[in-house]
Each structure stands twice: as C-alpha cells, then as structure tokens.
Amino acid sequence: MxxxxxxxxxxxxxxxxxxxxxxxxxxxxxHFDSRVDISLPEKSDNYSRSxxxxxxxxxxxSNGGVKTFELKHRGDxxxxxxxxxxxxxxxxxxxxxxxxxxxxxKAFLQEMxxxxx
Numbered sequence: 001m002x003x004x005x006x007x008x009x010x011x012x013x014x015x016x017x018x019x020x021x022x023x024x025x026x027x028x029x030x031h032f033d034s035r036v037d038i039s040l041p042e043k044s045d046n047y048s049r050s051x052x053x054x055x056x057x058x059x060x061x062s063n064g065g066v067k068t069f070e071l072k073h074r075g076d077x078x079x080x081x082x083x084x085x086x087x088x089x090x091x092x093x094x095x096x097x098x099x100x101x102x103x104x105x106k107a108f109l110q111e112m113x114x115x116x117x
Contacts, residue, residue: 009066012107013074013083016098020087023066025057033101033108041094041116059114064090081107086117 019027029049036052038045040059048054060066065074067088074083078092080101099111 004108012100013081016083016100016109017069017071020066020069020085022100023060023089025053026058029053031100031107033103033110035074035083036109037111039111039113039115054087056112060089063092063094069096077082081112 006115016028016031019025019031025091028054030050032049034049036047036049038047038052038055040055067090069085069087071085073083073085076082080099082100083096083098085096087096093116094114095117096115097111097113099105101110
C-alpha cells in the first residue's frame, strides 16, 4: 500500500514527514495555511502562519528536540487529508494528527494536534 496515494501531491507529504522527523518547524511552516489550529498538551489556539512556526518551534525545543516521527495511518475525509502518527521527542511520545486541505494544486496544513501518550 502506498501511503502517498491519498494525497494529490506526494512530494508535499514527503516534505511534511521529513520536517516532522527532523523536528524542523521552519520547513514544516512552508506547508502551513494562512491560519493553523494547533492543539498541544498545555495550550490550543488558532495561529497565523508566523505565530504557528514559533509555537511549533517552542514545542519541539521544550521537549528536548525531536528524535523521529513514525507515520501510522493516513486517509481522506470530506476533501481533507489526514495523517496520524507518533512524534518521539527526548522528553516523551505524542500521538500526532495533521489535517491538510487541498487548495488548487497544493495541500496546506490547517490543523495539528499533539497528545501525550
């Protein structure tokens, strides 16, 4: 089964996965929509793209850095694509859900959820 088949642009998904595995918030931000819902264990809000990159960067740093990201599932729901996986940091593991919406020929991250396991 090809994990990229549910996305119109597999290269975008690859880039998101590479950014998550590396804990690279700046690279991840290239896929953010103009506003992004971010749910973290200690806070949840809707952020502008520039705010979102700072929130994610702080989350990665405050958890001692990212070790890797393991993709568990991907799918489609009402025109949105989603990814579910586990983000492994030096301070813990987080069930991670990402929602992407296709706009034209590009998919944008609209929601990110990180829940402690």
